[in-house]
Ligand code: RIB
């Protein structure tokens with residue numbers, strides 16, 4: 001029995017790896033990719049999604065729906081300083097590659113109405129599309145089997161500010177709507193979970209590069225800019241919260257510790273914009289989220305490594321060399 005899912009994404013770096021996992025794992029049945037404003041320029045995110053499907057040799061196999069090109073209230077904030085263009089500079093001729101005419105929010109509403117209670121959503125970018133679907137149709141949360149959200153921190157440090165993790169910071173109003181809407185939410189936070197259990201250091205990156213497959217080379221290229229940024233801020237490797245979000249939906253036994261908490265997101269304060277307040281029993285707030293606190297980090301790494309080891313035949317050749325410089329040992 002496979003898991004039908006939609007990935008809502010601001011496709012860059014680890015979002016690409018999340019799509020690779022969802023397209024490669026036999027447990028997964030990826031029904032659609034919905035695009036939301038986040039990491040890098042919106043049109044570049046679409047190119048990155050095509051590049052990812054191309055690396056898999058699966059161009060055109062999954063519908064890509066274009067969603068919100070800016071947050072609900074605040075202006076868009078870029079993470080290009082972290083990810084570059086999110087593709088490591090890879091390019092293919094994508095001028096003829098289609099995206100769906102149906103808006104991502106309409107697709108989220110339609111697909112969950114066609115299969116109520118069956119589809120899960122892995123939201124790995126700002127929550128603008130998810131929030132607008134909820135505002136348009138209050139029955140939407142009930143139709144979603146499980147909503148896995150990558151965002152926020154578990155009463156911990158942010159990454160774009162001291163308090164704000166990027167996805168929640170970019171659209172805190174959308175995050176507030178989503179956590180108040182009644183979804184069955186699983187939260188994959190930035191801190192401490194991602195920093196503890198989803199960082200791949202140079203030794204593991206070299207092991208992946210040594211696989212010498214198209215997916216391993218693609219992984220190296222899309223991650224190399226983020227590696228440089230991460231090491232510059234004291235993170236000893238590339239971060240993989242988005243692909244972890246797909247992995248925990250498909251393989252919940254990866255989770256070694258989690259707790260039911262009430263999560264609320266700050267949208268009014270400039271200082272703590274996007275902060276996710278995670279309240280446990282003593283505060284008397286009804287839990288609305290399963291907050292993941294720890295996963296089997298080694299199993300998660302080998303899960304992704306084994307996926308990247310599978311040989312694929314990219315549909316189109318790159319107009320740039322594909323082997324990553326980060327394949328070089330430190
Ligand atoms: O803070 C990390 C999150 O922000 C990841 O989803 C990354 O892709 C960016 O969207």
Ligand code: CA
Nearest residue numbers: 010015124125
């Ligand atoms: Ca993302």
